[in-house]
Amino acid sequence: MLTLIGDAHGQYDRYVKMARKRDYTVQVGDLGFKYGCLDCLDPERHKVVGGNHDNYSIIADWPHYLGDFGNCSLGGVDFFFYRGAYSIDRQDRTIGLNWWAEEELKIEAFMEARELYRKTKPRVVVTHDCPELVSPDFLHPGARIYQNITGWALQELFNIHEPDLWVFGHYHVSKSVKRGCTKFVCLNELETFEI
Numbered sequence: 089m090l091t092l093i094g095d096a097h098g099q100y101d102r103y104v105k106m107a108r109k110r111d112y113t114v115q116v117g118d119l120g121f122k123y124g125c126l127d128c129l130d131p132e133r134h135k136v137v138g139g140n141h142d143n144y145s146i147i148a149d150w151p152h153y154l155g156d157f158g159n160c161s162l163g164g165v166d167f168f169f170y171r172g173a174y175s176i177d178r179q180d181r182t183i184g185l186n187w188w189a190e191e192e193l194k195i196e197a198f199m200e201a202r203e204l205y206r207k208t209k210p211r212v213v214v215t216h217d218c219p220e221l222v223s224p225d226f227l228h229p230g231a232r233i234y235q236n237i238t239g240w241a242l243q244e245l246f247n248i249h250e251p252d253l254w255v256f257g258h259y260h261v262s263k264s265v266k267r268g269c270t271k272f273v274c275l276n277e278l279e280t281f282e283i
Contacts, residue, residue, distance in 0.1 A: 090163035090283045092116055092214060094275030095257040097141065100125035102278055107134050112163030114154075116257040116275060117171065117216030118142060121186060126152045135162060138171035139216040139258065144190040156193055157201035159208055165283045168210035170201055170245070173217035173258050174236030198241040205245045212283065213254040218274070219243035222267055226259035226274045246270070255281055 091110040096103040098120035107113045107129055117139025123146065126136070131151035138147055138154075147153050154160060157170045172192045181187035193201070218226070220239035227233065246254075250269040262276040273281055 090114065090165040090167075092255050092275065092281045092283070094279040095139065095141075095260060095277050096120055097277060098122075099278060104128060106278065106280065110280075112165075114160075114162065114167075114169075114214055116214060116255065117173070118257060123147060123150045123152075126150050133162070135160065137169050137214060137216055140173035140175045140191040141186070142188075142191075144188040145184065156197050158204065159210065163283075165212060166210065167212040167214050168205060168208065168251075170213070170215045170242065172238050174234060174238055176232075176234050192236065192238045193241065195237070198237070198244075201241070202244060202248070206248050209249045209251075211252045213245075213251045215242060215254070215256045217242060217258045218254065218256045218272060219246040221246065222265060222272050223259070225265045225272075226261050226263055253283070255283075 091113045093113055093115045095118035104125050113134045115136045117137045118141040119136055121143040135154050136152045154169050159168055178187055217238045219242040253271050255273045257275045259274050260277055261274050262279055264273045
């Protein structure tokens with residue numbers, strides 16, 4: 089069984105306690121800006137997807153980090169992952185302290201991810217953000233919608249192939265919706281979802 093864990097936003101102790109109680113976990117991004125808490129978790133069983141509030145200067149130093157995109161098998165579950173999101177609060181953040189320009193993948197990386205996604209047609213997708221088609225379902229009524237490369241890129245993937253399940257965080261709400269063949273599940277902060 090694989091447990092997905094929502095955004096932690098620096099709540100390292102709570103995250104580690106949750107992860108230790110489970111055999112296999114994937115934290116869906118925005119773990120925080122420090123990663124020492126990962127040292128006490130087995131990197132073969134506990135993985136992390138990068139979000140928009142992660143430290144891209146050092147996150148790759150931890151073997152728990154999945155990388156930019158790809159396929160992974162953990163706890164008997166095969167899934168495709170894609171990192172990143174756009175920070176709507178970037179004007180209130182400081183470069184290199186709590187904001188990194190690498191928060192979203194560049195178009196060249198997306199094109200590689202698209203080819204892999206097209207080839208493998210995954211049943212399960214784990215990301216930090218979601219396709220732009222469904223993002224309004226997870227925003228508060230009247231909230232501004234920001235067009236961004238990650239939402240667009242994930243929409244392009246969804247247009248190619250509709251997986252059975254797509255789990256993400258970023259919007260900090262506990263909600264699911266169905267679009268086409270896909271059940272989209274948004275996790276609140278430190279909320280868990282088991283597959």
